[in-house]
Amino acid sequence: MESGHRFDAQTLHSFIQAVFRQMGSEEQEAKLVADHLIAANLAGHDSHGIGMIPSYVRSWSQGHLQINHHAKIVKEAGAAVTLDGDRAFGQVAAHEAMALGIEKAHQHGIAAVALHNSHHIGRIGYWAEQCSAAGFVSIHFVSVVGIPMVAPFHGRDSRFGTNPFCVVFPRKDNFPLLLDYATSAIAFGKTRVAWHKGVPVPPGCLIDVNGVPTTNPAVMQESPLGSLLTFAEHKGYALAAMCEILGGALSGGKTTHQETLQTSPDAILNCMTTIIINPELFGAPDCNAQTEAFAEWVKASPHDDDKPILLPGEWEVNTRRERQEQGIPLDAGSWQAICDAARQIGMSEEMLQAFCQQLAS
Structure with missing residues (x-):
């Protein structure tokens, strides 16, 4: 495949689903994982797309990722529920957690869902979009257990994960407003993409093993490893710390410290605490009109007409x-x-080449 080639999303989805079926996933699991990865690529977040497959295969072969497992209810109390992800595919466990949270939000107007011990749950915005499609606001605090990649403000080495934060606000007859980002300056997966492409990352994102600033993504892919930096210095660090506590400790999961360190970088375990809110709960009849008025106001003053102001x-x-x-x-x-x-994982060369021919056509 030549650099810069583009693949049809549906054909690529069929291939990715076949890969996970080959690994042993049941049909629905393979579909959910493929849905999520392709959606991440379509949204422009290649760091959380199909490029994760090699890591998932390694994690499964090492015994960390458990295929055909599901989230289990640990505690249920009215509008709140705690779930153990059972090291299942995060794309399965988080899907089940959000479905349960949405059901509770329909019943109570608000829901709180705590998910721990899940394998990598991928692009968090996908789960927010699941909530917004049901008409709900959602807020997500996420942590990564035992794989420190990010240095704290004024720190010399990694102490916690990329710890994403996400908020979505649904709009009538328009796309939802969506904030979704890692609390590191860039997502770890973006260093993988840059490394494969042989290009540097922007300044201010990385330090090497000695704590020296660098733009070389290899420091996050090859030993000895460096560290990501938080976005906005102390502000990103503070938000990352709160995601660690609210996502990890509050969910019934673990935080990152000496006793929880993982032995493999592919043993990606996530915790996520989610608050789901029915906006109708507040009795704000002008909410949509006020939102649209603000959106129009913000977008009306671009510095350069060739670079329009974009909403979240x-x-x-x-x-x-x-x-x-x-x-x-x-x-x-x-x-x-x-x-x-x-x-x-045993896909035959004939099957692989057949998919390659379909993708190249």
Whole structure:
């Protein structure tokens, strides 16, 4: 595959689903995981898309990821529920957790869902979009257990994960307003994408093993490992710390410290505490009108007409539209790693080449 090639999303989805079926996933599980990964690529977040497949295969082969497992209710108290993800595919456990939370929000107007011990739950905005599609606001605090990648403000080495924070606000007859980002300056997966492409990351994102600033993504992919920095210095660090506590400790999961350190970088365990709110609960009849008035006001003053002001989530909407029409871009290094992972789990060369021919057509 040449660098810069674009793949049709539906054909790529069929291939990814076949990869997980080959690994042993039941049909619904393979579909849920493929749905999520392809959606991440379509939204422009390749760091959380199909490039995760090699890591998932390694995690499964090492005994960390448990296929065909599901989230289990640990405690239920009215509008609140705590779930153990049972090291299942995060795309399965989080889907089940959000479905239960949405059901409770319909019943109570508000719900709180705590999920711990789940394998990697992927792009958090996807779960927020699941809530907004039901007409609900949602707030998500997420932590990564035992794989420190990010240095605290004034720190010299990694002490916690990328700890995403996410909020969504649904709008009538328009795309939802969506805030979704890692509390690190960039997501860890973006260093993987840059490493495969052989390009640097922006300044201010990384330090090497000696604590020296660098733009070389290899410091997060090759030993000895460096660290990501938080966004906005002390502000990002403070938000990351709160995500660690609210996402990890409050959910019934674990925080990152000496006793919880993982031995493999592919043993990605996430905790997520989610608050889901029915906006009708507050009796604000002008809420939608006020939201649209603010959106119009904000977008009305671009510094450069060629660079319009975008609302939160609008970049993903535009990218999704473009990639649905033109295909999903994938660099040669990432594609090779995915094919190698497919071979590792036993996909025949004939099947792999058949998919490659479909994707190339």
